Amino acid sequence: MLDKLKVKYPNAVSGNEPRQSDGEFFWFRDSSGTIGIPKEEISSAEASLLQLLFPHNEEVFLSRNASEMKRQWSEFLYQNDRSLPVTSWKKVRFIHFSSPTSDFSYLDFEEAFTSLVSGDSVIVWEDENRGAIIEGESDSSLDDPDFFSIVQTLESDFYVKIQAFSGHYHLMDENLQTHFQMEQKSFELAKKHSLDTRMFTLPDVFPFAVLDGLAPEEFTWFCEELLGDAGKDEELIGTVKTYIECNSNASLAAKKLYIHRNSLQYRIDKFIEKTGLDIRTFQHAFPAYLCLLKKEE
Structure with a gap:
C-alpha cells in the first residue's frame, strides 16, 4: 500500500529518511513502514480518507518512544x-500486543507490566x-503460561x-527485522x-496462515x-512423522520403525524439548x- 502512495505522491518521504518537520507532512504507517506526504500535495479530503486507512498518530508514536532505547527499537x-x-x-x-481501546494510561500500563516481570524488558508503541x-x-x-497470566492480570x-x-527468541543480527515483520x-x-x-503462539497461527495462503x-x-535445529535431524523427524501418521499410537509407530517403544518415547521427548511442539496433542502435531511434509518436497 505504501508503495502505491509513493507513486501517487512522488515527493513523499519514507520513515527511515532524515526526519523533516512534522508540521510539513501528513504521516501514515503500516506494517511495512512509514511515509510522510507533503501537506501542500494532498487535499484535506484525501488526508481524511488516508487517516481512516492508516489509523496512526505520529505524535503519539514519538512521545511514547522518547527514551533513547525506545527510539532505537521503534525506528528499527x-x-x-x-x-x-x-x-x-x-x-x-x-x-506483540494490541487492545481495541486506548482508554488507559500507557505509563500506568508500562509500570504495571514491568512490576510483573523480571529483567530489563522494554515496551515500544506502534x-x-x-x-x-x-x-x-x-x-x-x-515462559508462555507465565506471560498469559500477566495478560490476564x-x-x-x-x-x-x-x-x-509470543514469538521465538532470535539472534541480534540482520535477520531480526524480518522475524519481527513475519x-x-x-x-x-x-x-x-x-x-x-x-x-497466541506460532503453532496456533500456522494453520491460519496456510489457510490464507x-x-x-x-x-x-x-x-x-x-x-x-530438530529439522536437521533426519532420524528424529522421520520418527516423528511416522508417529503422527500412526495417530499418535506409540506401540504401532514403534513396530513400524522396528524400534523399542522406550526408544520411540525418548525420540518424541527429544523432539518436544527441542521444538516446544508437544506432538502428543493435535494442536501441535x-x-x-x-x-x-514440506521438507519432503
Missing part, C-alpha cells in the same frame, strides 16, 4: 531503520493501542481486552481468525521457526506434520 521495528539497536542482549523475542514488548533471553525469561487491572502473540503478520492473521483468543519463502520461515 516500525520505520525500517536497518541499524540494530545498541544492547547487551544476544537474543531477543518480541511479544500507536495508541498496539506495540511490542522486547525481552532479552536470560535465565529469568518468562493487566486486563483485570485496566478493564481492557488484550490480545498478544511475527507481526502472524499476529494480525491470528486476530482475524480468532477474535476471542487472548494469547503463504508465499514459498513465508512457508519456509514458519517451518524453520517451528522445527529449529498438525503444524509439525505440515512442516515435515
Whole structure:
C-alpha cells in the first residue's frame, strides 16, 4: 500500500529518511513502514480518507518512544531503520500486543507490566493501542503460561481486552527485522481468525496462515521457526512423522520403525524439548506434520 502512495505522491518521504518537520507532512504507517506526504500535495479530503486507512498518530508514536532505547527499537521495528539497536542482549523475542481501546494510561500500563516481570524488558508503541514488548533471553525469561497470566492480570487491572502473540527468541543480527515483520503478520492473521483468543503462539497461527495462503519463502520461515535445529535431524523427524501418521499410537509407530517403544518415547521427548511442539496433542502435531511434509518436497 505504501508503495502505491509513493507513486501517487512522488515527493513523499519514507520513515527511515532524515526526519523533516512534522508540521510539513501528513504521516501514515503500516506494517511495512512509514511515509510522510507533503501537506501542500494532498487535499484535506484525501488526508481524511488516508487517516481512516492508516489509523496512526505520529505524535503519539514519538512521545511514547522518547527514551533513547525506545527510539532505537521503534525506528528499527516500525520505520525500517536497518541499524540494530545498541544492547547487551544476544537474543531477543518480541511479544506483540494490541487492545481495541486506548482508554488507559500507557505509563500506568508500562509500570504495571514491568512490576510483573523480571529483567530489563522494554515496551515500544506502534500507536495508541498496539506495540511490542522486547525481552532479552536470560535465565529469568518468562515462559508462555507465565506471560498469559500477566495478560490476564493487566486486563483485570485496566478493564481492557488484550490480545498478544509470543514469538521465538532470535539472534541480534540482520535477520531480526524480518522475524519481527513475519511475527507481526502472524499476529494480525491470528486476530482475524480468532477474535476471542487472548494469547497466541506460532503453532496456533500456522494453520491460519496456510489457510490464507503463504508465499514459498513465508512457508519456509514458519517451518524453520517451528522445527529449529530438530529439522536437521533426519532420524528424529522421520520418527516423528511416522508417529503422527500412526495417530499418535506409540506401540504401532514403534513396530513400524522396528524400534523399542522406550526408544520411540525418548525420540518424541527429544523432539518436544527441542521444538516446544508437544506432538502428543493435535494442536501441535498438525503444524509439525505440515512442516515435515514440506521438507519432503
